[in-house]
Amino acid sequence: xxxxGPDLYVFAKETMxxxxxxxxxxxxxxxxxxFLLFWRRVVKAQARNRGAGQRILGLFKTFIDPILEAFRHxxxxxxxxxxxxxxxxxxxxxxxxxxxxxxxxxxxxxIGGLSYSILAPLSVPLGLTEAVTSVQQGLTITSAWGPxxxxxxxxxxxxxxxxxxxxxxxLRLVERAHGLQHIRLGDFLALILLAxxxxxxxxxxxxxxxxxxxxxALGLHILLAEILLMALPFTKxxxxxxxxxxxxLHEWYDLRVTRGAT
Amino acid sequence: xxxxxKIIEVVEWEAFHKDRVESGIRRMLxxxxxxxxxxxxxxxxxxxxxxxxxxxxxxxxxxPVNKAEEARxxxxxxxxxxxxxxxxxxxxxxxxxxxxxxxxxxxxxACTNCGACYVxxxxxxxxxxxxxxxxxxxxxxxxxxxxxxAFEVAEISGMYLEIPGLMQAWxxxxxxxxxxIGRELPFDREGAEIMLFPTLIDTLFTPxxxxxxxxxxxxxxxxxxxxxxxxxxxxxxxxxxxxxxxxKTQLTKIHEYLEKMKPKKVVLVDGxxxxxxMRWKLPTVLGTRPSYTVLHIxxxxxxxxxxxxxxVKTTDDKVTWHSPCQLGRRGGVxxxxxxxxxxxxxxxxxxxxHGIRTLCCGGGAGMGCMTRDMHEMMGKLLGTSLYDLIGxxxxxxxxxxxxxxxxxxxxxxxxxxxxxxxxxxTACPVCIHTIELGAQLYGPKVKVLHIAEYLSEHLEE
Numbered sequence: 067x068x069x070x071g072p073d074l075y076v077f078a079k080e081t082m083x084x085x086x087x088x089x090x091x092x093x094x095x096x097x098x099x100x101f102l103l104f105w106r107r108v109v110k111a112q113a114r115n116r117g118a119g120q121r122i123l124g125l126f127k128t129f130i131d132p133i134l135e136a137f138r139h140x141x142x143x144x145x146x147x148x149x150x151x152x153x154x155x156x157x158x159x160x161x162x163x164x165x166x167x168x169x170x171x172x173x174x175x176x177i178g179g180l181s182y183s184i185l186a187p188l189s190v191p192l193g194l195t196e197a198v199t200s201v202q203q204g205l206t207i208t209s210a211w212g213p214x215x216x217x218x219x220x221x222x223x224x225x226x227x228x229x230x231x232x233x234x235x236x237l238r239l240v241e242r243a244h245g246l247q248h249i250r251l252g253d254f255l256a257l258i259l260l261a262x263x264x265x266x267x268x269x270x271x272x273x274x275x276x277x278x279x280x281x282x283a284l285g286l287h288i289l290l291a292e293i294l295l296m297a298l299p300f301t302k303x304x305x306x307x308x309x310x311x312x313x314x315l316h317e318w319y320d321l322r323v324t325r326g327a328t
Numbered sequence: 329x330x331x332x333x334k335i336i337e338v339v340e341w342e343a344f345h346k347d348r349v350e351s352g353i354r355r356m357l358x359x360x361x362x363x364x365x366x367x368x369x370x371x372x373x374x375x376x377x378x379x380x381x382x383x384x385x386x387x388x389x390x391x392p393v394n395k396a397e398e399a400r401x402x403x404x405x406x407x408x409x410x411x412x413x414x415x416x417x418x419x420x421x422x423x424x425x426x427x428x429x430x431x432x433x434x435x436x437x438a439c440t441n442c443g444a445c446y447v448x449x450x451x452x453x454x455x456x457x458x459x460x461x462x463x464x465x466x467x468x469x470x471x472x473x474x475x476x477x478a479f480e481v482a483e484i485s486g487m488y489l490e491i492p493g494l495m496q497a498w499x500x501x502x503x504x505x506x507x508x509i510g511r512e513l514p515f516d517r518e519g520a521e522i523m524l525f526p527t528l529i530d531t532l533f534t535p536x537x538x539x540x541x542x543x544x545x546x547x548x549x550x551x552x553x554x555x556x557x558x559x560x561x562x563x564x565x566x567x568x569x570x571x572x573x574x575x576k577t578q579l580t581k582i583h584e585y586l587e588k589m590k591p592k593k594v595v596l597v598d599g600x601x602x603x604x605x606m607r608w609k610l611p612t613v614l615g616t617r618p619s620y621t622v623l624h625i626x627x628x629x630x631x632x633x634x635x636x637x638x639x640v641k642t643t644d645d646k647v648t649w650h651s652p653c654q655l656g657r658r659g660g661v662x663x664x665x666x667x668x669x670x671x672x673x674x675x676x677x678x679x680x681x682h683g684i685r686t687l688c689c690g691g692g693a694g695m696g697c698m699t700r701d702m703h704e705m706m707g708k709l710l711g712t713s714l715y716d717l718i719g720x721x722x723x724x725x726x727x728x729x730x731x732x733x734x735x736x737x738x739x740x741x742x743x744x745x746x747x748x749x750x751x752x753x754t755a756c757p758v759c760i761h762t763i764e765l766g767a768q769l770y771g772p773k774v775k776v777l778h779i780a781e782y783l784s785e786h787l788e789e
Contacts, residue, residue, distance in 0.1 A: 105362040111611045114660055131685075132376060132450040139379035147374060241375075246389060248373045248397040250419045302372045309370030309451050316363060317452030325608060325660030327684050
């Protein structure tokens with residue numbers, strides 16, 4: 067029986083991590099295999115050749131255009147969903163925060179002699195106070211972000227993400243009330259899971275729960291992150307691993323390379 | 329009249345037949361390949377696609393993501409474990425009533441398959457393709473607009489060749505073209521370099537474009553020919569109602585004729601869905617690459633202008649180019665017409681939304697056929713009162729579809745107004761018809777011309 071406090075932390079960090087990893091790997095293999103099952107060999111029309119320059123430009127535009135369009139036609143959505151939630155929210159928070167770089171460096175194997183710590187120069191500090199103090203006192207700032215760490219730190223990024231999640235939940239409730247059928251229960255669960263991970267991470271980082279409460283918060287943070295890892299291949303989170311990259315590369319190949327749309 | 333009654337006996341807008349729905353679902357899911365699987369599975373419901381769609385501005389429920397959800401619900405129910413186990417909890421559901429089919433038809437016929445959602449989606453999801461899958465299901469259940477079903481059957485059976493109203497339009501345009509070039513038209517010549525491929529719709533909607541294209545080819549001095557009879561009404565019209573078998577049948581017929589004639593190039597006048605169907609889909613559908621290259625007249629003119637094979641008079645016309653979605657965004661022909669227009673007119677200006685981001689006019693994928701006027705016009709040509717063949721349920725569907733269609737044009741007209749152009753040049757008969765209608769409904773009072781007609785009027789003597 068796993069109790070709270072250090073027990074929970076150890077369970078999350080050791081046992082559950084192994085389980086999550088196995089489920090994740092199984093899920094990825096399943097999704098990729100399923101994807102390949104639908105692959106059919108077909109005869110394709112001869113591609114229009116507009117030259118390498120247009121193809122490279124097309125690749126850039128394929129990825130950047132939807133972002134620009136979002137800001138042009140739905141500025142609030144662009145600001146909240148793309149900027150606050152993704153670009154300066156979850157992406158640096160998950161992959162560049164000091165503590166996460168350390169953890170991933172420990173967990174992930176070296177590839178070709180390179181470890182995850184290669185990203186250390188881009189690391190962002192955990193707390194806002196720490197960041198402000200560093201900048202005010204002119205202390206050596208190890209991060210390549212320099213004084214930008216006043217914004218790029220765990221506290222500010224977590225707050226941005228939580229605001230974005232709150233906005234998204236509210237928006238989806240309104241859209242659902244309007245009868246829009248594409249809003250699903252899974253959308254809310256995904257957002258709640260993200261909010262949970264961040265809230266427990268924040269609680270642990272600031273020792274808001276004293277004594278063994280710290281280990282409980284940290285354990286829950288890790289546990290929810292592992293649930294996210296397990297859910298990744300089976301839910302909308304798959305977009306981050308596969309859907310986004312496949313989708314845009316396919317679109318580029320289809321429209322820009324084959325058909326020559328410029 | 330009796331012939332058309334037989335044609336439309338498959339149309340069913342009242343009842344719910346479970347066996348037809350199941351058959352439709354099998355046909356629809358039979359179209360799912362690896363790319364469609366991505367479209368079905370990887371949407372995160374961000375709805376960034378919504379502002380790209382002309383029908384979103386009619387009602388928010390017509391956003392691409394909301395319409396495509398109909399396909400996803402069926403897919404989840406039939407092809408995912410979660411859908412089979414949890415059903416409605418994960419939005420997995422098959423249509424179970426006539427009301428479900430009514431709602432699906434409303435969504436399916438609020439889409440022009442313009443591809444604007446495809447290039448706006450952060451995940452490259454082509455909702456238009458999924459909505460076409462829904463049309464596959466609907467057509468199998470009989471929920472298909474009579475006018476489109478009639479055209480499909482008439483085209484595939486070849487019946488259109490026996491309808492006097494239609495063939496008269498073809499013959500008159502050919503006569504005018506012969507007069508314009510001052511000699512007999514070179515019909516059905518084997519081994520010519522170019523086979524001009526006008527459709528029946530070209531001769532009905534844009535006769536000036538067909539005459540213009542013939543004039544352009546003649547002035548280029550190339551070796552060309554054209555079919556003595558139209559190769560279809562607007563082939564493959566079956567694509568509009570999601571009938572994959574019908575598409576294959578019609579493309580096979582056309583391909584056999586073209587292979588027999590052995591042209592090097594096949595040149596289209598229609599810049600609507602005929603272009604991507606002939607150029608990009610034909611090899612996949614038939615499983616073979618043709619011996620000929622498919623081009624649009626605008627590509628041939630572009631090459632001729634570059635090589636000096638054609639000379640145009642420059643003008644100061646305040647003219648703009650509306651890129652038809654199927655020729656530009658889905659067809660890849662974006663640079664050529666813009667370069668031609670810049671060469672011809674010093675007053676040329678781009679639309680605020682142009683190129684791959686062009687705004688759809690709202691009339692594609694059969695949407696422009698949903699009006700009472702179009703039914704009456706086509707009825708006259710077909711020699712039957714098309715509207716009288718339609719039941720009340722379908723009539724109410726059409727009334728709503730017509731309202732949506734007319735509202736959807738407004739956004740395009742605003743774009744044209746901002747350009748301050750007086751002439752809109754384009755290449756798709758439906759775009760021409762729709763923008764003309766938009767000019768009447770909302771202004772600005774622009775003149776709308778097919779590029780072949782416009783260029784033909786600006787050739788050097």
